[in-house]
């Protein structure tokens with residue numbers, strides 16, 4: 001943090017570990033998160049512009065944004081929720097396959113500095129690693145779930161974590177749900193998030209349970225459609241698990257009012273494994289889900305050459321829509337819920353939006369199996385995203401440093417998965433079972 005604020009350059013990385021940590025700390029997303037915590041009412045797009053204009057210096061970007069904030073909301077671009085950019089103005093002649101590292105690279109329609117607004121399910125599937133189902137649940141079922149979650153959300157809390165030397169709080173509230181009391185206990189005592197334990201883990205509620213089989217069926221169907229229609233040779237991606245997707249855990253987020261948001265990030269793969277799929281149900285106020293492809297840095301590491309190089313895409317998420325983040329998402333794209341200038345209140349939820357991300361926690365990635373760092377904590381699974389060298393490689397590292405007052409140890413280990421994303425200890429487990 002200090003290094004960013006003073007604009008000091010860190011030493012060039014010499015080992016794989018340093019390179020990976022450098023990758024982690026240097027990311028535009030961390031800088032964006034820092035700016036967003038200072039200016040929660042300015043859009044991510046404007047924050048990113050400010051970073052680019054100031055060659056990646058958070059310090060200078062922060063001062064320049066002071067003026068933006070004083071000037072007028074004009075530059076913060078009020079968005080009409082639900083608007084869609086005409087695709088004709090972005091028309092591309094190439095018919096591309098949305099893909100992974102191994103797939104043919106799609107010709108992206110969004111351009112540097114622009115946002116492409118998408119609503120139509122076909123456009124979303126064509127141009128992002130996501131698919132969407134509108135009006136997913138019968139109306140009454142959606143409202144029952146919404147009402148239940150609004151009640152639950154009264155006791156949701158902000159997550160506190162450390163961003164370098166600063167302690168920050170998530171700009172929205174959340175909680176975590178699993179199926180049984182035993183799992184609640186395991187989650188509280190054996191799993192680690194942001195280098196520490198989760199205190200608020202809850203037993204799945206009646207409405208979450210009622211909806212779960214429908215999410216499971218729809219997501220599995222969407223996975224198969226995506227494989228057949230968009231992946232090279234109609235085959236699953238390398239490291240993607242071929243097993244049926246089983247939603248056994250759910251993070252629930254509440255965004256109370258237009259300014260609550262979540263900054264650009266990729267979801268943690270530590271307990272989901274590589275090429276994870278996530279089913280994300282939106283209820284209440286419609287908000288914008290922004291996605292952008294991670295563009296690796298060239299040799300000179302200049303932010304101006306890689307940040308926002310291909311623009312961002314905004315997906316409109318209305319009440320009762322199920323968004324599926326497919327296997328080509330977390331490793332190669334970032335996503336966020338942008339702060340809004342204005343929202344349309346929802347008849348049941350008022351200014352609040354509830355989001356439920358159903359996830360498949362894999363038994364092979366239980367912390368009793370995954371590598372432990374020198375602090376004796378289960379390590380976190382990351383991907384090299386922004387360095388051209390080793391891009392896409394997975395590694396395990398310490399994440400103790402996310403806890404206020406603690407530092408990361410030097411633990412680093414490249415991860416080894418077979419083509420189905422099974423780690424070496426998982427292969428041993430299967431052998432043992434036969």
Ligand SMILES: O=C(O)CCC(=O)C(=O)O
Pocket residue numbers: 251253262267280289335336337355357
């Ligand atoms: O609220 C959303 O739609 C996204 C939430 C999210 O990205 C997350 O929980 O990781």
Ligand SMILES: [Fe+2]
Pocket residue numbers: 265266267335
């Ligand atoms: Fe996420």
